[in-house]
Amino acid sequence: MTAAIEVSDLRKRYGDVQALDGASLTVPEGSFFGLLGPNGAGKTTFINILVGLVRKSGGEARVFGHDVETDYQEARDAIGLAPQEFNVDRFFPIKEVLEHKAGYHGIPADEARERADDVLRRVGIYEKRNTRFDWLSGGMKRRFVLARALITEPDLLILDEPTAGVDVQLRRDLWNLITELNDNGTTILLTTHYIEEAERLCDEVAILDSGSVVEVASPEDLMDRGVDKITISFRESPTSAPALTAGNGHIEDVELVDGRLVVTARQGGVVAPDIVRELDREGHEIVDLDISRTSLEEVFVEMTEGQSSNIEGATQ
Numbered sequence: 001m002t003a004a005i006e007v008s009d010l011r012k013r014y015g016d017v018q019a020l021d022g023a024s025l026t027v028p029e030g031s032f033f034g035l036l037g038p039n040g041a042g043k044t045t046f047i048n049i050l051v052g053l054v055r056k057s058g059g060e061a062r063v064f065g066h067d068v069e070t071d072y073q074e075a076r077d078a079i080g081l082a083p084q085e086f087n088v089d090r091f092f093p094i095k096e097v098l099e100h101k102a103g104y105h106g107i108p109a110d111e112a113r114e115r116a117d118d119v120l121r122r123v124g125i126y127e128k129r130n131t132r133f134d135w136l137s138g139g140m141k142r143r144f145v146l147a148r149a150l151i152t153e154p155d156l157l158i159l160d161e162p163t164a165g166v167d168v169q170l171r172r173d174l175w176n177l178i179t180e181l182n183d184n185g186t187t188i189l190l191t192t193h194y195i196e197e198a199e200r201l202c203d204e205v206a207i208l209d210s211g212s213v214v215e216v217a218s219p220e221d222l223m224d225r226g227v228d229k230i231t232i233s234f235r236e237s238p239t240s241a242p243a244l245t246a247g248n249g250h251i252e253d254v255e256l257v258d259g260r261l262v263v264t265a266r267q268g269g270v271v272a273p274d275i276v277r278e279l280d281r282e283g284h285e286i287v288d289l290d291i292s293r294t295s296l297e298e299v300f301v302e303m304t305e306g307q308s309s310n311i312e313g314a315t316q
Protein backbone atom coordinates (compact mmCIF):
# COMPACT_ATOMS: atom_id res chain seq x y z
CA MET A 1 0.00 0.00 0.00
CA THR A 2 1.31 3.50 -0.81
CA ALA A 3 1.86 5.55 2.32
CA ALA A 4 -0.22 8.70 2.71
CA ILE A 5 2.94 10.61 3.64
CA GLU A 6 6.49 9.44 3.06
CA VAL A 7 9.20 11.84 4.12
CA SER A 8 12.90 11.12 4.31
CA ASP A 9 15.76 13.25 5.54
CA LEU A 10 13.66 16.39 5.14
CA ARG A 11 15.55 19.62 5.69
CA LYS A 12 14.60 23.26 5.82
CA ARG A 13 16.78 26.17 6.70
CA TYR A 14 15.48 29.71 7.09
CA GLY A 15 18.60 31.89 7.27
CA ASP A 16 20.34 30.83 10.46
CA VAL A 17 17.48 28.63 11.67
CA GLN A 18 17.51 24.90 10.87
CA ALA A 19 13.75 24.34 11.16
CA LEU A 20 13.89 20.75 9.83
CA ASP A 21 17.07 18.80 10.32
CA GLY A 22 16.71 15.44 8.56
CA ALA A 23 13.14 14.52 9.55
CA SER A 24 11.97 11.09 8.31
CA LEU A 25 8.44 9.80 8.74
CA THR A 26 5.90 7.45 7.17
CA VAL A 27 2.19 7.99 7.76
CA PRO A 28 0.21 4.92 6.69
CA GLU A 29 -2.89 5.39 4.56
CA GLY A 30 -6.03 5.45 6.70
CA SER A 31 -4.29 6.23 9.97
CA PHE A 32 -5.10 8.93 12.48
CA PHE A 33 -1.62 10.31 13.05
CA GLY A 34 -0.47 12.89 15.56
CA LEU A 35 2.50 15.18 15.07
CA LEU A 36 3.61 16.45 18.46
CA GLY A 37 6.47 18.67 19.44
CA PRO A 38 7.31 21.74 21.48
CA ASN A 39 6.96 25.24 20.03
CA GLY A 40 9.37 25.75 17.18
CA ALA A 41 10.02 22.01 16.66
CA GLY A 42 9.20 22.36 12.94
CA LYS A 43 5.62 21.02 12.73
CA THR A 44 4.17 23.85 10.66
CA THR A 45 7.22 23.89 8.41
CA PHE A 46 6.75 20.15 7.84
CA ILE A 47 3.10 20.69 6.87
CA ASN A 48 3.85 23.70 4.72
CA ILE A 49 6.36 21.68 2.69
CA LEU A 50 3.72 19.00 2.06
CA VAL A 51 1.22 21.54 0.72
CA GLY A 52 3.77 23.50 -1.30
CA LEU A 53 3.77 26.69 0.78
CA VAL A 54 7.42 26.25 1.74
CA ARG A 55 10.22 24.86 -0.44
CA LYS A 56 12.36 22.22 1.22
CA SER A 57 16.13 22.71 1.37
CA GLY A 58 16.80 18.96 1.12
CA GLY A 59 15.37 15.45 1.41
CA GLU A 60 12.24 13.95 -0.08
CA ALA A 61 8.53 14.31 0.58
CA ARG A 62 5.75 12.35 -1.12
CA VAL A 63 1.98 12.37 -0.64
CA PHE A 64 0.30 9.16 -1.85
CA GLY A 65 3.43 8.56 -3.91
CA HIS A 66 3.44 12.03 -5.53
CA ASP A 67 6.54 14.13 -5.01
CA VAL A 68 5.42 17.39 -3.42
CA GLU A 69 7.54 19.45 -5.83
CA THR A 70 7.73 17.56 -9.12
CA ASP A 71 4.10 16.24 -8.92
CA TYR A 72 2.84 19.27 -7.04
CA GLN A 73 -0.72 19.33 -8.37
CA GLU A 74 -1.43 15.63 -7.70
CA ALA A 75 0.03 15.86 -4.22
CA ARG A 76 -1.87 19.09 -3.46
CA ASP A 77 -5.18 17.76 -4.78
CA ALA A 78 -5.00 14.86 -2.32
CA ILE A 79 -4.64 17.17 0.71
CA GLY A 80 -7.19 19.21 2.64
CA LEU A 81 -5.46 21.63 5.00
CA ALA A 82 -6.98 23.41 7.97
CA PRO A 83 -4.09 25.71 8.88
CA GLN A 84 -3.27 27.22 12.24
CA GLU A 85 -3.42 30.79 10.92
CA PHE A 86 -6.55 31.89 9.07
CA ASN A 87 -5.75 32.88 5.49
CA VAL A 88 -9.21 33.32 4.05
CA ASP A 89 -10.51 35.67 1.40
CA ARG A 90 -12.46 38.07 3.60
CA PHE A 91 -14.55 39.90 1.03
CA PHE A 92 -16.82 37.13 -0.29
CA PRO A 93 -19.63 35.22 1.38
CA ILE A 94 -18.12 32.04 2.79
CA LYS A 95 -20.14 29.82 0.47
CA GLU A 96 -18.54 31.56 -2.51
CA VAL A 97 -15.08 31.14 -1.01
CA LEU A 98 -15.74 27.40 -0.92
CA GLU A 99 -17.01 27.37 -4.51
CA HIS A 100 -13.89 29.26 -5.70
CA LYS A 101 -11.67 26.79 -3.91
CA ALA A 102 -13.49 23.82 -5.49
CA GLY A 103 -13.22 25.49 -8.92
CA TYR A 104 -9.48 25.93 -8.43
CA HIS A 105 -9.23 22.17 -7.93
CA GLY A 106 -11.17 21.48 -11.14
CA ILE A 107 -14.58 20.70 -9.65
CA PRO A 108 -17.45 21.80 -11.99
CA ALA A 109 -19.63 24.70 -10.77
CA ASP A 110 -22.84 22.71 -10.11
CA GLU A 111 -21.02 20.13 -8.06
CA ALA A 112 -19.05 22.85 -6.27
CA ARG A 113 -22.32 24.48 -5.12
CA GLU A 114 -23.65 21.18 -3.79
CA ARG A 115 -20.42 20.37 -2.03
CA ALA A 116 -20.27 23.84 -0.47
CA ASP A 117 -23.76 23.41 1.01
CA ASP A 118 -22.89 19.94 2.17
CA VAL A 119 -19.65 20.82 3.99
CA LEU A 120 -21.21 23.91 5.58
CA ARG A 121 -23.95 21.68 6.98
CA ARG A 122 -21.42 19.15 8.20
CA VAL A 123 -19.46 21.71 10.19
CA GLY A 124 -22.66 23.33 11.45
CA ILE A 125 -22.53 26.84 9.91
CA TYR A 126 -24.88 26.44 6.94
CA GLU A 127 -27.08 29.28 8.18
CA LYS A 128 -24.03 31.60 7.90
CA ARG A 129 -23.37 30.69 4.26
CA ASN A 130 -23.96 34.23 2.97
CA THR A 131 -21.83 35.89 5.64
CA ARG A 132 -18.31 37.20 5.08
CA PHE A 133 -15.51 35.39 6.90
CA ASP A 134 -14.66 38.49 8.94
CA TRP A 135 -18.12 38.50 10.45
CA LEU A 136 -17.98 34.97 11.81
CA SER A 137 -17.19 34.32 15.47
CA GLY A 138 -13.81 32.76 16.33
CA GLY A 139 -15.35 29.29 16.70
CA MET A 140 -17.22 29.64 13.41
CA LYS A 141 -13.97 30.62 11.70
CA ARG A 142 -12.44 27.34 12.92
CA ARG A 143 -15.46 25.46 11.60
CA PHE A 144 -15.14 27.27 8.29
CA VAL A 145 -11.46 26.42 7.72
CA LEU A 146 -12.36 22.79 8.27
CA ALA A 147 -15.20 23.08 5.72
CA ARG A 148 -12.74 24.62 3.28
CA ALA A 149 -10.32 21.71 3.83
CA LEU A 150 -13.14 19.24 3.15
CA ILE A 151 -14.54 20.80 -0.02
CA THR A 152 -12.16 18.79 -2.24
CA GLU A 153 -13.00 15.53 -0.41
CA PRO A 154 -9.32 14.99 0.39
CA ASP A 155 -7.74 11.60 1.03
CA LEU A 156 -5.39 13.29 3.52
CA LEU A 157 -6.73 15.86 5.95
CA ILE A 158 -4.09 17.94 7.73
CA LEU A 159 -5.21 19.79 10.83
CA ASP A 160 -2.71 22.21 12.35
CA GLU A 161 -3.93 22.80 15.91
CA PRO A 162 -7.63 22.73 14.99
CA THR A 163 -8.85 23.11 18.56
CA ALA A 164 -6.53 25.85 19.83
CA GLY A 165 -8.63 28.22 21.90
CA VAL A 166 -12.03 26.71 21.05
CA ASP A 167 -14.78 25.96 23.56
CA VAL A 168 -15.69 22.50 24.85
CA GLN A 169 -18.67 22.05 22.54
CA LEU A 170 -16.74 22.91 19.40
CA ARG A 171 -13.83 20.73 20.43
CA ARG A 172 -16.17 17.76 20.80
CA ASP A 173 -17.92 18.53 17.50
CA LEU A 174 -14.58 18.68 15.73
CA TRP A 175 -13.42 15.45 17.37
CA ASN A 176 -16.61 13.67 16.28
CA LEU A 177 -16.40 14.97 12.75
CA ILE A 178 -12.76 14.07 12.18
CA THR A 179 -13.19 10.65 13.81
CA GLU A 180 -16.06 9.96 11.42
CA LEU A 181 -13.95 11.05 8.44
CA ASN A 182 -11.15 8.75 9.58
CA ASP A 183 -13.59 5.86 10.05
CA ASN A 184 -14.59 6.37 6.43
CA GLY A 185 -11.01 6.11 5.22
CA THR A 186 -9.57 9.64 5.31
CA THR A 187 -6.01 9.75 6.61
CA ILE A 188 -5.64 12.41 9.30
CA LEU A 189 -2.47 14.26 10.28
CA LEU A 190 -3.09 16.29 13.41
CA THR A 191 -0.79 18.64 15.27
CA THR A 192 -1.92 19.62 18.70
CA HIS A 193 -0.66 21.01 21.98
CA TYR A 194 -3.48 19.25 23.81
CA ILE A 195 -1.97 15.96 24.86
CA GLU A 196 -5.35 14.50 25.79
CA GLU A 197 -6.48 15.10 22.24
CA ALA A 198 -3.59 13.03 20.84
CA GLU A 199 -4.16 10.32 23.43
CA ARG A 200 -7.82 10.08 22.64
CA LEU A 201 -7.75 10.31 18.86
CA CYS A 202 -4.45 9.14 17.41
CA ASP A 203 -3.42 5.59 16.47
CA GLU A 204 0.18 6.72 16.34
CA VAL A 205 2.11 9.84 17.21
CA ALA A 206 5.45 11.14 16.02
CA ILE A 207 7.42 13.39 18.31
CA LEU A 208 9.31 16.08 16.49
CA ASP A 209 12.07 17.84 18.38
CA SER A 210 14.48 20.43 16.99
CA GLY A 211 13.58 19.51 13.42
CA SER A 212 13.90 15.73 13.59
CA VAL A 213 11.59 12.87 14.48
CA VAL A 214 12.73 11.46 17.82
CA GLU A 215 9.99 8.86 18.27
CA VAL A 216 7.05 7.21 16.53
CA ALA A 217 4.74 5.03 18.62
CA SER A 218 1.14 4.57 19.70
CA PRO A 219 0.11 6.79 22.65
CA GLU A 220 -0.38 3.59 24.65
CA ASP A 221 3.19 2.36 23.94
CA LEU A 222 4.62 5.72 24.88
CA MET A 223 2.78 5.70 28.19
CA ASP A 224 4.06 2.20 28.90
CA ARG A 225 7.58 3.59 28.81
CA GLY A 226 6.94 5.87 31.75
CA VAL A 227 6.65 4.66 35.33
CA ASP A 228 3.36 4.28 37.18
CA LYS A 229 2.70 4.52 40.92
CA ILE A 230 0.72 1.78 42.65
CA THR A 231 -0.44 2.81 46.12
CA ILE A 232 -1.73 0.04 48.40
CA SER A 233 -3.50 0.55 51.74
CA PHE A 234 -3.73 -2.24 54.33
CA ARG A 235 -6.11 -2.99 57.19
CA GLU A 236 -3.01 -3.08 59.39
CA SER A 237 0.01 -1.17 58.18
CA PRO A 238 3.20 -3.23 57.98
CA THR A 239 6.13 -1.96 60.03
CA SER A 240 8.48 -2.05 57.05
CA ALA A 241 8.06 -2.29 53.28
CA PRO A 242 7.57 -5.94 52.29
CA ALA A 243 10.20 -7.19 49.84
CA LEU A 244 8.40 -7.99 46.60
CA THR A 245 9.51 -10.71 44.22
CA ALA A 246 6.53 -10.19 41.87
CA GLY A 247 6.77 -7.80 38.98
CA ASN A 248 9.25 -9.52 36.69
CA GLY A 249 11.77 -6.72 36.63
CA HIS A 250 9.08 -4.04 36.17
CA ILE A 251 9.38 -2.73 39.72
CA GLU A 252 11.76 0.18 40.21
CA ASP A 253 11.06 1.13 43.81
CA VAL A 254 9.04 0.04 46.86
CA GLU A 255 8.58 2.25 49.90
CA LEU A 256 6.26 2.64 52.86
CA VAL A 257 4.73 6.12 53.04
CA ASP A 258 2.38 6.93 55.95
CA GLY A 259 1.52 3.25 56.37
CA ARG A 260 0.77 2.74 52.67
CA LEU A 261 2.92 0.84 50.23
CA VAL A 262 3.97 2.88 47.22
CA VAL A 263 5.34 0.78 44.35
CA THR A 264 6.95 2.52 41.39
CA ALA A 265 6.78 0.27 38.34
CA ARG A 266 6.61 0.24 34.58
CA GLN A 267 3.27 -1.03 33.23
CA GLY A 268 1.66 -0.74 36.66
CA GLY A 269 -1.65 -2.17 35.46
CA VAL A 270 0.09 -5.37 34.32
CA VAL A 271 2.11 -6.02 37.50
CA ALA A 272 -0.48 -4.92 40.09
CA PRO A 273 -2.40 -8.26 40.20
CA ASP A 274 0.86 -10.20 40.89
CA ILE A 275 1.78 -7.78 43.66
CA VAL A 276 -1.67 -8.14 45.23
CA ARG A 277 -1.43 -11.94 45.12
CA GLU A 278 2.02 -11.91 46.70
CA LEU A 279 0.99 -9.56 49.52
CA ASP A 280 -2.14 -11.64 50.10
CA ARG A 281 -0.07 -14.84 50.35
CA GLU A 282 2.09 -13.15 52.97
CA GLY A 283 -0.96 -12.36 55.05
CA HIS A 284 -1.38 -8.62 54.34
CA GLU A 285 -5.03 -7.62 54.12
CA ILE A 286 -5.43 -5.01 51.37
CA VAL A 287 -8.26 -2.49 51.71
CA ASP A 288 -7.49 -0.17 48.79
CA LEU A 289 -5.36 -0.01 45.67
CA ASP A 290 -4.76 2.92 43.39
CA ILE A 291 -2.74 3.02 40.17
CA SER A 292 -1.73 6.38 38.80
CA ARG A 293 -0.44 6.00 35.26
CA THR A 294 2.28 8.13 33.76
CA SER A 295 0.62 10.53 31.43
CA LEU A 296 1.62 10.90 27.82
CA GLU A 297 2.38 14.46 28.82
CA GLU A 298 5.10 13.35 31.26
CA VAL A 299 6.67 11.04 28.68
CA PHE A 300 6.54 13.81 26.10
CA VAL A 301 8.18 16.34 28.41
CA GLU A 302 10.94 13.87 29.25
CA MET A 303 11.62 13.18 25.56
CA THR A 304 11.79 16.82 24.60
CA GLU A 305 13.46 18.11 27.74
CA GLY A 306 15.26 21.39 27.38
CA GLN A 307 12.80 22.63 24.77
CA SER A 308 10.23 25.30 25.50
CA SER A 309 7.30 22.96 25.73
CA ASN A 310 3.81 24.35 26.10
CA ILE A 311 1.97 21.09 25.84
CA GLU A 312 -1.26 21.30 27.80
CA GLY A 313 -3.90 19.03 29.22
CA ALA A 314 -7.20 19.67 27.44
CA THR A 315 -9.57 21.59 29.66
CA GLN A 316 -13.12 20.37 29.57
Ligand SMILES: Nc1ncnc2c1ncn2[C@@H]1O[C@H](COP(=O)(O)OP(=O)(O)OP(=O)(O)O)[C@@H](O)[C@H]1O
Pocket: 014, 015, 017, 018, 019, 037, 038, 039, 040, 041, 042, 043, 044, 045, 046
Ligand atom coordinates in the same frame (compact mmCIF):
# COMPACT_ATOMS: atom_id res chain seq x y z
N1 LIG B 1 9.31 32.03 7.43
C1 LIG B 1 10.21 31.82 8.40
N2 LIG B 1 11.35 32.52 8.43
C2 LIG B 1 12.28 32.32 9.39
N3 LIG B 1 12.18 31.40 10.37
C3 LIG B 1 11.05 30.66 10.38
C4 LIG B 1 10.01 30.83 9.41
N4 LIG B 1 9.02 29.95 9.70
C5 LIG B 1 9.41 29.27 10.79
N5 LIG B 1 10.64 29.68 11.20
C6 LIG B 1 11.41 29.15 12.33
O1 LIG B 1 11.55 27.75 12.14
C7 LIG B 1 11.41 27.04 13.38
C8 LIG B 1 10.28 26.04 13.27
O2 LIG B 1 9.04 26.75 13.20
P1 LIG B 1 7.63 26.02 12.99
O3 LIG B 1 6.60 27.09 12.87
O4 LIG B 1 7.75 25.05 11.88
O5 LIG B 1 7.49 25.23 14.37
P2 LIG B 1 6.20 24.59 15.06
O6 LIG B 1 6.65 23.26 15.58
O7 LIG B 1 5.05 24.61 14.12
O8 LIG B 1 5.94 25.58 16.27
P3 LIG B 1 4.56 25.96 17.06
O9 LIG B 1 4.21 24.77 17.90
O10 LIG B 1 5.01 27.11 17.89
O11 LIG B 1 3.53 26.31 16.03
C9 LIG B 1 11.22 28.12 14.43
O12 LIG B 1 12.48 28.41 15.00
C10 LIG B 1 10.69 29.30 13.66
O13 LIG B 1 11.05 30.51 14.27
